Amino acid sequence: MTHITTTRAARTGLLAAAALLLTCAVPAQAVAGREPASDWLLLTVTQGDTRPGARPGVPGTQSGATRSALLLCDPPRGHARAARACAELDATDGRIADIPLRETHCPMIYAPVTAHAHGQWRGQPVEYTRTFPNPCVMAARTGAVFAWDTEG
Incomplete structure (x- = not known):
């Protein structure tokens, strides 16, 4: 039973981390695609x-x-x-x-x-x-x- 709870917790943690990465990746791409200051x-x-x-x-x-x-x-x-x-x-x-x-x-x-x-x-x-x-x-x-x- 402990093994299932640990696996379920790890899976939930991984899903949360993946969602966080996807959420943070969009602004990072927007900043990366922005042209550097030219003045x-x-x-x-x-x-x-x-x-x-x-x-x-x-x-x-x-x-x-x-x-x-x-x-x-x-x-x-x-x-x-x-x-x-x-x-x-x-x-x-x-x-x-x-x-x-x-x-x-x-x-x-x-x-x-x-x-x-x-x-x-x-x-x-x-x-x-x-x-x-x-x-x-x-x-x-x-x-x-x-x-x-x-x-x-």
């Missing part, structure tokens, strides 16, 4: 003058400190102004150079920064590097894309 940019900002042969984002090839962030846009995350940065990129089809110049007054202080972006937007590769005379000019020219440590 991401690895952003770096390096302070200081660029030395000959320097490559943004590569330690030891530029004179100043390098900060970086990974901007993801589905949903927006990666820095404090990710939603705005993603909206600006969406409006320019991922072309950072086409972000409209923001009206602002920047000091005439030479404190160069090099902005670099590498990634993809809507499945297309993005590569952007530009040196600006100071962070204010960079923010005016690139909008919220490289403004990961500021609010507003």
Whole structure:
């Protein structure tokens, strides 16, 4: 009798486990079939003058400190102004150079920064590097894309 009860319990347990696996398999397939996020940019900002042969984002090839962030846009995350940065990129089809110049007054202080972006937007590769005379000019020219440590 114990053998029958144990077999019946094992059979019931196996049926329950199979039902659970089938229930969980459907969402797993839906997630697996979903296209990976196509909007991401690895952003770096390096302070200081660029030395000959320097490559943004590569330690030891530029004179100043390098900060970086990974901007993801589905949903927006990666820095404090990710939603705005993603909206600006969406409006320019991922072309950072086409972000409209923001009206602002920047000091005439030479404190160069090099902005670099590498990634993809809507499945297309993005590569952007530009040196600006100071962070204010960079923010005016690139909008919220490289403004990961500021609010507003």
